[in-house]
Amino acid sequence: MKTIAEYSADVETALRALSFPGGKLASLYQPIEYALSAGGKRIRPVLTLMGADAFGGNASEAMRQALGIEIFHNFTLLHDDVMDKSDVRRGRATVHKKYDENTAILSGDTMLTLATKFVADVPDSKLRMVTDTFNDMALKLYEGQRLDMDFETSEKISLNEYLEMIEGKTGSLLGAAVKIGAIIGGASGKDAQAMYEFGVMTGLAFQIQDDWLDTFGDATTFGKPIGGDIMNGKKTYLYVAAFEEGGKTVEALHTAFNIAPGEMRVKTVTRLYEKLGMSEKCKKAVGHYSAKALKALNSTSLGEEEKEAFRKLAEKLIGRKK
């Protein structure tokens, strides 16, 4: 197995080597190249390559699928940015800002089909499993995205609903990424499914940790200002879990969220979260899903070296500082 940094560099190189139609069609494909050139850790395609390597295949056999996964991921970001009216991503103008909204919609659609095509570029014997895994994941992701949108206007969300949402929006893609790699590498059906579970559970732990960092993290290492979620009244793990508690402190929390968005609201809500033991509860949940991920990983027939590589990746993702 290579290191995560090496796999990531391989993905980056392969992405840069892609050539898209130019000329008259540049207006369709240039925004796609732009979206794909934003950089990042490329964790999802790395998972695909690692899956192939770990199960006795060769990472290079899974490169098309890894790229398909990364194109899909960036397609979801692109359409999300349109829906959220976000102007900036990774310090650059978003596609609909740099070009226009119609371009973002149409080039996004193109990315989804391109991703599907890249993923389908496997030996025929693996096409059914890979294609089904990919399409089912995509539907789960849209469902998670829809739940997230609906949460914005929901009064009461249960922790289960929150978990269902992040499983769709974050977990399913990590799960499918590694499962597709595993299938290509030659994993048994049971092992491929266990790796899916590993990916999903790692995704849950990652997302809950991200929620924690947004309130209790360190601005310099988190890479974003702390308290953004509280400012926006976002339904995070902390928010949903706190409101499930009930009682007097929760009433105070209600009042705190009615403070105008600003430092005072962030401070007050953070203090109440602490009072309710939410920081601990959140960390516990991260531990819980990390443990589930590792349990799934350990259930596979992988050797110790391979397991260790995936453990490192999960740690890097969940314990991530930026």
Next chain:
Amino acid sequence: MKTIAEYSADVETALRALSFPGGKLASLYQPIEYALSAGGKRIRPVLTLMGADAFGGNASEAMRQALGIEIFHNFTLLHDDVMDKSDVRRGRATVHKKYDENTAILSGDTMLTLATKFVADVPDSKLRMVTDTFNDMALKLYEGQRLDMDFETSEKISLNEYLEMIEGKTGSLLGAAVKIGAIIGGASGKDAQAMYEFGVMTGLAFQIQDDWLDTFGDATTFGKPIGGDIMNGKKTYLYVAAFEEGGKTVEALHTAFNIAPGEMRVKTVTRLYEKLGMSEKCKKAVGHYSAKALKALNSTSLGEEEKEAFRKLAEKLIGRKK
């Protein structure tokens, strides 16, 4: 072979029998049901069913793919309506009007993946050909859509560019619809490709005829007010062919398109189109592509009854009154 009306009714019945997730996910899937319930001739899925029947298969074996094709078609309409800011389709509010724009984007994305999934629901031995045909068609369609968008702001478009655009936007889907049916029916590679050609050429003839009807048709049978394209300065076959002529009449045409949109502009442009012989040229082109479609059809190993069924469908589509 059944009649076109019978195939169409079968599609309608199958569409109505689809059941989508409800409950919390209704906000994602209800707009899809709404979009699919708008009715219409269902020509594209009919082509898929006919393709399967004609080549010795059974239409019912191709129903999932027919539905996939229809879902894909409606996905393109849905996102087109967002991009065009169209409020009405088939006499009903468009999805982004009835719900909202973000719903139209996300439910549209979901339709694309659903369509891909339905189309992939074939025996494994046919998955590769069917999947590749579908994905390649989708990319062609987006490319055609992009060209069409860019034409709005282009000064000069050649007839070749126009034909390329409508081949992508209209022809490729008709071609892929019938080709996928043919593959499922058991057509040889050569026959499947000839049927693709038949679909594409029928699509070109249909689109050019549609351009003609918009200027020279009869409002009561066309179903839309005559002259809409002239009012909007749309780059139709007539427009592009006329400006390719050069000379004095074209200068007059330029002036005519500067008349404020209204009856006077429509009358003046129509008269100039006639003077330039555009009505005839347009009809000739329709005949040309219809003939190409029939030539492709005749080149297949199909029996006379099957050929006749496809001829009827092409006639119905191209000679369509509404």
